[in-house]
Amino acid sequence: MPGVFGHLPRSRLATLPTPLERGPQMPGDLRLWVKRDDLTGLGLGGNKARKLEFLCGAAVAEGAHSLITVGASQSNHCRMTAAAGAMLGLEVHLVLSGDRPETPSGNQLLSTLFGAQLHFTGAEESHWGELEIAREALAEELTAAGAGPYSIPIGGSTAVGAVGYAVAFAELMEQCHELGVRPAAIVHASSSGGTHAGLVAGRALWRSRGHEVPEVLAIGVAQGVNMGRPDVAELARDVVELAGADRAIVERADVRVDPDWMGEDYGVPTRSGDAAIRWAARHGGWVLDRTYSGKGFAGLVGNAERARWPEGSDVVFIHTGGQPALFAPGGAPGLARRGQ
Ligand SMILES: Cc1ncc(COP(=O)(O)O)c(C=O)c1O
Structure with missing residues (x-):
């Protein structure tokens, strides 16, 4: 499968393949598997490393001298873009929500350590439209100044970025084949x-x-994806087009988003997300975060409890990362006693 995208420029930034680990027993006798995309390596790892391989590949091929991207104040995507820029010798500008803190922590600390310039917009955490306007203004400014920027939208969620996860799907299917596992579903947190x-x-x-294929179930952790923005089917079709594969058809019904686990809003912690973080830590030794992977795993547990998949099914959770945010203010869940 990577072959069908072999014509696209790619910068090798991630440690691949990531491990596929057997997890503890789940409700409904599900057999849990965890695809450890928190271990992609780049700048402490996470899902964005896979997208950045193709985005930075395009940037380098275009002769860019700098990267600009955007995110919420504790954006993992921004932190990994900063690390990618450091590896490739590109200047990095990050347009962030909120205000500059006295002392950077979590992802901001790491982004600063990787040498990126942080631009704070004062925008609310979930007001991504404002961030995108600020990104475009900065891109114009840097272009005029001759800095040759390659500008990446929120989450790196262009067709070129998404190619990283088309390749990841094949990687995962090959690992499942080697283990003799036929998963009923692949579950992950989705925001951009x-x-x-x-x-x-x-x-x-x-x-x-x-080939037989499992369900892909996205647990929506932001208002946009929960309301059908972006149009995931269209974006997936653009990815298939990049592969030049005429026989691969994306149906609307292939796109399944479960909005039940976001809670009040993007970035607002939930009780079920925090419980999922504690469960994963205490049963698997995995570290999930409150904005993305914790809510994503809560969605997997909740769907298992609702008997979405037949008893005894194999289900894969893609651990998309997010650990550095635990070390920012408000990033850690309460440490209730075992079992809670
Ligand atoms: C840890 C983590 N998990 C999941 C996601 C969601 O990925 P996407 O933006 O591609 O929907 C993100 C995005 O920032 C993330 O940082």
């Missing part, structure tokens, strides 16, 4: 939609070769 679109595209490509 690119991880989801890439997986849906990878699934369509895999299916077009006559």
